[in-house]
Amino acid sequence: MMVEPWLLDSVAEYNQSSLNNRDGYSAFVLLPIRHLENILKWAFEALPDEILIGFDPEQSKPISQEMNDLLCGSEHQPELFAGQVFLIGEPHLVNRGDSFSVHHVPEEWVDDLFSNDRGSRGARFTHWMHTHPNCVAIPSAADADAAQYTQGVDMILGIEFSPEGPLPWFEDAEGFRRPLKTEIEEKKGWGSWRSRNRKPVLGRAPTGHFIHGLELIAFHRTGVGINVFLVDDDGNPHGLGPDY
Numbered sequence: 001m002m003v004e005p006w007l008l009d010s011v012a013e014y015n016q017s018s019l020n021n022r023d024g025y026s027a028f029v030l031l032p033i034r035h036l037e038n039i040l041k042w043a044f045e046a047l048p049d050e051i052l053i054g055f056d057p058e059q060s061k062p063i064s065q066e067m068n069d070l071l072c073g074s075e076h077q078p079e080l081f082a083g084q085v086f087l088i089g090e091p092h093l094v095n096r097g098d099s100f101s102v103h104h105v106p107e108e109w110v111d112d113l114f115s116n117d118r119g120s121r122g123a124r125f126t127h128w129m130h131t132h133p134n135c136v137a138i139p140s141a142a143d144a145d146a147a148q149y150t151q152g153v154d155m156i157l158g159i160e161f162s163p164e165g166p167l168p169w170f171e172d173a174e175g176f177r178r179p180l181k182t183e184i185e186e187k188k189g190w191g192s193w194r195s196r197n198r199k200p201v202l203g204r205a206p207t208g209h210f211i212h213g214l215e216l217i218a219f220h221r222t223g224v225g226i227n228v229f230l231v232d233d234d235g236n237p238h239g240l241g242p243d244y
């Protein structure tokens with residue numbers, strides 16, 4: 001897998017935190033890291049817009065019994081949402097816009113998209129994700145409304161980056177936050193971010209932006225949180241050792 005090392009580091013920490021907190025969730029999803037990396041690239045290319053991504057379950061990749069035993073919490077509900085027993089499939093970029101319009105896919109555009117990609121019935125995607133550029137990954141009222149029609153889960157990817165453009169970092173929202181990496185090592189010596197009064201850098205986007213933080217959450221339309229594990233293409237969570 002050709003995923004950037006800084007992203008793999010962050011993912012390992014995120015997965016460990018997901019595992020430690022599994023009893024706090026009713027269910028979990030497995031999102032391939034490769035998809036996350038693609039989505040990040042699209043997110044930066046679409047700035048300052050948010051983007052909306054649709055996914056179907058990967059029917060050829062059921063979640064193994066071993067993973068189920070490991071990742072289920074004590075409150076697990078086996079039939080909470082559609083596609084629950086499969087890895088999340090390929091991401092499809094569906095829309096871009098501000099925090100309200102991103103959820104409203106224009107009808108003529110939907111016709112095109114669905115006729116080419118979704119068959120004549122215009123079937124909807126099972127899972128959805130949208131981005132929060134320079135904003136925490138906590139659902140807004142508009143996000144909660146949009147999720148009422150989701151058969152699978154809704155995900156939000158919060159990205160803190162610079163240069164900020166028109167979007168200074170915003171975190172005035174109540175909710176449970178799930179950063180990909182909680183502590184970033186301080187670089188020593190000349191060029192240290194502290195001495196230049198800059199935020200630590202997690203990684204670099206293909207567009208050249210500095211990424212200072214990533215947050216990822218998933219939730220069910222009833223409002224309960226869904227645990228997320230970031231996996232390789234075989235469904236193994238990265239960074240959880242063989243003994244877990």
Ligand SMILES: [Zn+2]
Pocket residue numbers: 099130131132139140143156
């Ligand atoms: Zn939102």
